[in-house]
Amino acid sequence: MPLMTGGARSPDLAGTGDLHALRGRLTGSLVLPGDPEWDDARRAWNLAVDQRPFAVALVESVEDVVRVVEFAREHGLRIAPQGTGHGASSLAVLDGTILLKTSRLRGVEIDAGAARARVQAGALWEDVVVPAAEQGFVVLHGSSPDVGVVGYTLGGGMGWLARSRGLAANSVTAVELVTSEGRIVRLDSENEPDLFWAVRGGGGSFGVVTAIELELYPTPELYAGAMFWPLERADEVLRSWRDWSETVPHEVTSVGRILHFPPIPDVPEEMRGQSFVIVEAVFVGSEADGTALVAQLRALDPSRDTFAPVAPTALQHLHMDPPQPVPGVGDGLFLERLPDEAIGAFVQNAVPPLISLEIRQLGGAMASSAQHHGAVGTLDAGYVMFAVGMAPNPEIAAAVHEAVDRLKAGLAPWESARTYFNFAERHVGGARLYPLKTYTFQRLRQIKATYDPAEMFVSNHPIPSAVVIDTARIAGAPLFANLPATELEELAGAMGEAEVDAGTEIVTIDESGSTVYVIEAGEAEVIGAGGPPPVALGPGDTFGEIGLLLTAGKRTATVVARTPMQLLALSEPDFERIRQEIPEFERSLRSLGLERSSR
Ligand SMILES: Cc1cc2nc3c(=O)[nH]c(=O)nc-3n(C[C@H](O)[C@H](O)[C@H](O)COP(=O)(O)OP(=O)(O)OC[C@H]3O[C@@H](n4cnc5c(N)ncnc54)[C@H](O)[C@@H]3O)c2cc1C
Numbered sequence: 001m002p003l004m005t006g007g008a009r010s011p012d013l014a015g016t017g018d019l020h021a022l023r024g025r026l027t028g029s030l031v032l033p034g035d036p037e038w039d040d041a042r043r044a045w046n047l048a049v050d051q052r053p054f055a056v057a058l059v060e061s062v063e064d065v066v067r068v069v070e071f072a073r074e075h076g077l078r079i080a081p082q083g084t085g086h087g088a089s090s091l092a093v094l095d096g097t098i099l100l101k102t103s104r105l106r107g108v109e110i111d112a113g114a115a116r117a118r119v120q121a122g123a124l125w126e127d128v129v130v131p132a133a134e135q136g137f138v139v140l141h142g143s144s145p146d147v148g149v150v151g152y153t154l155g156g157g158m159g160w161l162a163r164s165r166g167l168a169a170n171s172v173t174a175v176e177l178v179t180s181e182g183r184i185v186r187l188d189s190e191n192e193p194d195l196f197w198a199v200r201g202g203g204g205s206f207g208v209v210t211a212i213e214l215e216l217y218p219t220p221e222l223y224a225g226a227m228f229w230p231l232e233r234a235d236e237v238l239r240s241w242r243d244w245s246e247t248v249p250h251e252v253t254s255v256g257r258i259l260h261f262p263p264i265p266d267v268p269e270e271m272r273g274q275s276f277v278i279v280e281a282v283f284v285g286s287e288a289d290g291t292a293l294v295a296q297l298r299a300l301d302p303s304r305d306t307f308a309p310v311a312p313t314a315l316q317h318l319h320m321d322p323p324q325p326v327p328g329v330g331d332g333l334f335l336e337r338l339p340d341e342a343i344g345a346f347v348q349n350a351v352p353p354l355i356s357l358e359i360r361q362l363g364g365a366m367a368s369s370a371q372h373h374g375a376v377g378t379l380d381a382g383y384v385m386f387a388v389g390m391a392p393n394p395e396i397a398a399a400v401h402e403a404v405d406r407l408k409a410g411l412a413p414w415e416s417a418r419t420y421f422n423f424a425e426r427h428v429g430g431a432r433l434y435p436l437k438t439y440t441f442q443r444l445r446q447i448k449a450t451y452d453p454a455e456m457f458v459s460n461h462p463i464p465s466a467v468v469i470d471t472a473r474i475a476g477a478p479l480f481a482n483l484p485a486t487e488l489e490e491l492a493g494a495m496g497e498a499e500v501d502a503g504t505e506i507v508t509i510d511e512s513g514s515t516v517y518v519i520e521a522g523e524a525e526v527i528g529a530g531g532p533p534p535v536a537l538g539p540g541d542t543f544g545e546i547g548l549l550l551t552a553g554k555r556t557a558t559v560v561a562r563t564p565m566q567l568l569a570l571s572e573p574d575f576e577r578i579r580q581e582i583p584e585f586e587r588s589l590r591s592l593g594l595e596r597s598s599r
Helices: 015-025 040-041 061-077 125-134 148-155 193-202 231-245 287-298 312-316 340-348 392-415 441-449 487-491 547-551 573-581 583-591
Strands: 029-031 055-057 077-082 097-101 108-111 116-120 172-176 186-187 208-215 222-228 252-260 275-284 330-334 356-362 383-389 496-500 505-508 517-522 524-528 535-536 557-561 565-570
Touching: 015 029, 015 055, 015 061, 015 565, 029 040, 040 055, 040 097, 040 517, 061 077, 061 097, 061 172, 061 208, 108 287, 116 125, 125 148, 125 231, 125 312, 125 573, 148 193, 148 208, 172 193, 186 193, 222 231, 222 312, 231 252, 231 287, 231 340, 275 287, 330 392, 340 392, 356 392, 487 573, 487 583, 573 583
Parallel strands: 055 097, 077 097
Antiparallel strands: 029 055, 108 116, 116 208, 172 186, 172 208, 222 275, 252 275, 252 356, 330 383, 356 383, 496 565, 505 557, 517 565, 524 535, 524 557
């Protein structure tokens, strides 16, 4: 269900004089449509994304960031912070938005004594990995040297040391940020801890990060590499890898993948134009132990085997990511488990125009919670999948989207309700980025409302600001009619707003949907599985698992919006909390004969 986060903004600019004045106040550059540098300035790393913002600010200092923020606030503009544009494909349309590029801020300071790196917002991972290694440290970078440290980390950050050391977001010790009010703040566990929690997994919705401070880890021994087999053996090799991955210690982080190398000169001759099934792995430990660990894979007789003791800088190239900007279309999902049937579906759909399809094993440190963690928390699924193809033109892009859709449909039986922030390359409702049973999304929305109520900052996965729901808006619904005022207030405080388009299927009761909705405006139809005719719903009606029982007496049904609808929504975690905390609500459910259906 699409959650709307406000309409397009019309900039309130008295001529262009103000823009020229801003340009004069920046150390960096302000590039406008029509300027000779316009196309270079607006370009994202992902060349398939055609970014058309109102203006591009190439900032060179924290003061530049403050000036752009103040200007945007005064003129009703939005700001989309961007480092490289690796994550640009899920960004909304940039009308009325200044694309604030941090690419000129690439400073990195390594404090070996404190085992910390302070990294400016535009730094790439290679800017940190190399100087950290020179001083005897590793960092929690991902598979590609030119991904931005900040974007990657704010979305979670899963790299080669993820099973042994956890997600990058959870190893951040401080964040320097400019708020929507233009305040420069340093966030850490003592200063503005709510905002510090939110940015570590909540993405770029909360302000412009100007620098980030990361934990450094003493360089361990590393044994790493990749084994290749002909594509025809994909099913057998991936099953063996899966079996192996379930026995290895947390010191091993590994990936099973299928790669169709394109026939281009950048690819080494022996692989050019060929397809392989590949297992890549990093073991934190000695060569002797690593050799023993991978023996089971080696017994499958790979045609190419690069496993060896490696320097930490080598991990940046293990995954063979493209070394320069490319046009890509892809998407990912979490897999609860990886049974043989899921591997079968993966292999069957691993066909061009997809180029790279990978499954990373999760678990280890990514699955263990700690008090100091940020909003990303833990990742509880067994594996994560990502698939991508090159999209040099819209026709091929459409074909890649279709191939991704087919693959995702094939894997749907094992897909988690949650999806991984950094691998979601399409628009996805923010609630899906966090565990359903926690209050993470609600808490993020409240923090957004505190720090950026007007939604100035646009992220690739936006967190909408929480809205204040008046009790009068829910008091008329029969489900809530008997609640005392204080309890109604608590209920209203836990509710969010949503808009749906006509024709949208809102919730299928026997699957994952169990949010309770109150219709404020618009009409819908409850469609049962066979049997009685559809039931109409209108303003004041409640639906969702409980509401359906109330309104239509059905346990399995789908609600379809007949007209555009305005809804108030109480999501499942809040519903569960409120029914436990408010005895009157629980009694109200029982008096209406509304037991929960078992799913
Ligand atoms: C080739 C490739 C390899 C990848 N490998 C991995 C991997 O191994 N593990 C993994 O977890 N992910 C990986 N990713 C996903 C990657 O982490 C995301 O695309 C991430 O968003 C990239 O961050 P960026 O800063 O480079 O991109 P950008 O597109 O510049 O930023 C993405 C988002 O981050 C936010 N942001 C960036 N800078 C700022 C700032 N200064 N202030 C506030 N918000 C900001 C914004 O919301 C922005 O929309 C990979 C992606 C690609 C294309």
